[in-house]
Amino acid sequence: MKYFDYAATTPPDPDVVRTITEVMEAQYGNPSSIHGYGERAHQLLRRARAGCAAAIGVKPEEIIFTSGATESNNLAIKGAALRYQSRGKHIITTATEHASVYESFLQLQQWGWDVTWIPVDSLGRVTAQQVIEALRPDTVLVSLMHVNNETGAIHPIAEIGKRLKSEAPRVLFHVDGVQGVGKLEAKPASWYADLYSLSAHKFRGPKGAGLLYVRSGIELTPLLSGGSQENGMRAGTENVALLVGMAKAIRLAVEHQPQFADRVTVYRDQIMAFIKEIPGLVLNSDQQGAPHIIHFSYPGMKAEVVLHTLEQLGVTVSTQSACSSRSAEPSRVLLAMGKDAACAAGGLRISLGDEHTEEDVTLLKQAIHQMMAQLRPLERR
Ligand code: PMP
Numbered sequence: 001m002k003y004f005d006y007a008a009t010t011p012p013d014p015d016v017v018r019t020i021t022e023v024m025e026a027q028y029g030n031p032s033s034i035h036g037y038g039e040r041a042h043q044l045l046r047r048a049r050a051g052c053a054a055a056i057g058v059k060p061e062e063i064i065f066t067s068g069a070t071e072s073n074n075l076a077i078k079g080a081a082l083r084y085q086s087r088g089k090h091i092i093t094t095a096t097e098h099a100s101v102y103e104s105f106l107q108l109q110q111w112g113w114d115v116t117w118i119p120v121d122s123l124g125r126v127t128a129q130q131v132i133e134a135l136r137p138d139t140v141l142v143s144l145m146h147v148n149n150e151t152g153a154i155h156p157i158a159e160i161g162k163r164l165k166s167e168a169p170r171v172l173f174h175v176d177g178v179q180g181v182g183k184l185e186a187k188p189a190s191w192y193a194d195l196y197s198l199s200a201h202k203f204r205g206p207k208g209a210g211l212l213y214v215r216s217g218i219e220l221t222p223l224l225s226g227g228s229q230e231n232g233m234r235a236g237t238e239n240v241a242l243l244v245g246m247a248k249a250i251r252l253a254v255e256h257q258p259q260f261a262d263r264v265t266v267y268r269d270q271i272m273a274f275i276k277e278i279p280g281l282v283l284n285s286d287q288q289g290a291p292h293i294i295h296f297s298y299p300g301m302k303a304e305v306v307l308h309t310l311e312q313l314g315v316t317v318s319t320q321s322a323c324s325s326r327s328a329e330p331s332r333v334l335l336a337m338g339k340d341a342a343c344a345a346g347g348l349r350i351s352l353g354d355e356h357t358e359e360d361v362t363l364l365k366q367a368i369h370q371m372m373a374q375l376r377p378l379e380r381r
Pocket of ligand 1 (some may be wrong): 007067070071100149354
């Protein structure tokens with residue numbers, strides 16, 4: 001069985017697993033304790049923070065450790081909206097964001113905030129001009145993802161950040177960077193992002209560990225009440241072992257990013273060209289998107305049927321994103337891109353990782369070919 005679902009999660013790097021195990025076994029002190037056990041754990045946490053900060057080009061004191069990007073996104077969006085509500089209650093995003101952003105915006109909308117949902121183009125992108133035109137005097141926050149987790153579409157984050165900085169410097173800019181790390185350059189400060197979320201398991205680190213970059217000077221209303229860990233912004237004893245593992249994983253991911261992107265881009269382009277040639281399949285992503293994601297639809301065929309047929313043929317792909325794939329609803333992302341209901345119900349994602357080889361690509365193509373031969377007679381016309 002070959003795994004082509006790296007955008008859902010990645011196999012943890014064996015070195016990262018070893019490091020986590022060693023820390024769990026030997027350094028179980030509470031980093032807030034002032035005795036030797038606590039001090040050693042605190043030192044490890046301090047080094048993990050410095051390592052994560054260095055990997056994305058920010059200062060260690062700007063890193064808040066969290067349990068993953070769902071928490072980082074909730075904290076960034078609700079924490080900023082609550083903290084700065086006296087400035088205004090207008091917030092901006094798109095309809096194609098990850099559920100943790102989308103649902104945070106819906107919740108704020110229910111609590112009385114006014115939301116502008118910027119429409120995306122047929123490839124799922126917004127322009128900097130659209131963001132600027134959506135601004136109002138009471139706008140406090142813009143939240144956009146770097147790379148879309150379903151389609152791989154890339155928003156022009158650097159250009160948007162630059163324009164916001166010069167035309168609306170008081171508006172906070174949050175970037176959900178989860179799908180970009182290790183695939184594209186990940187430098188939030190150079191994009192003038194104020195807030196930036198990551199999840200370790202998307203770059204061969206552990207699940208349940210993430211971070212939020214909070215630019216110096218920005219305050220957030222904490223979502224958890226409790227101790228004063230993480231600069232008072234995230235209460236709760238830090239999971240030192242997982243965070244040390246995340247620091248190792250992000251260093252490796254960022255170091256290998258250029259070679260990784262070059263290699264998988266070649267595979268992505270081969271797979272896209274192959275799918276384009278198959279009558280009945282529709283490609284929903286293009287070469288301007290992320291190097292590791294290919295998204296296509298089989299209109300008239302349920303995505304789950306395609307997924308299970310491919311699985312029987314030896315390859316694992318995804319329907320929608322992992323977080324939404326158990327829902328029976330058509331993809332909100334594809335509908336926002338203007339795709340019809342049949343396309344949105346038959347969407348599949350192939351996502352590549354660093355273990356993939358030319359042979360794996362051949363295996364995948366053969367499996368898609370056989371899947372079509374099996375399913376074509378069953379198509380609903
Ligand atoms: N944002 C994006 C773009 C994602 O792909 C994911 C994970 N699917 C998340 C946020 C949430 O990450 P986690 O599930 O690790 O909290």
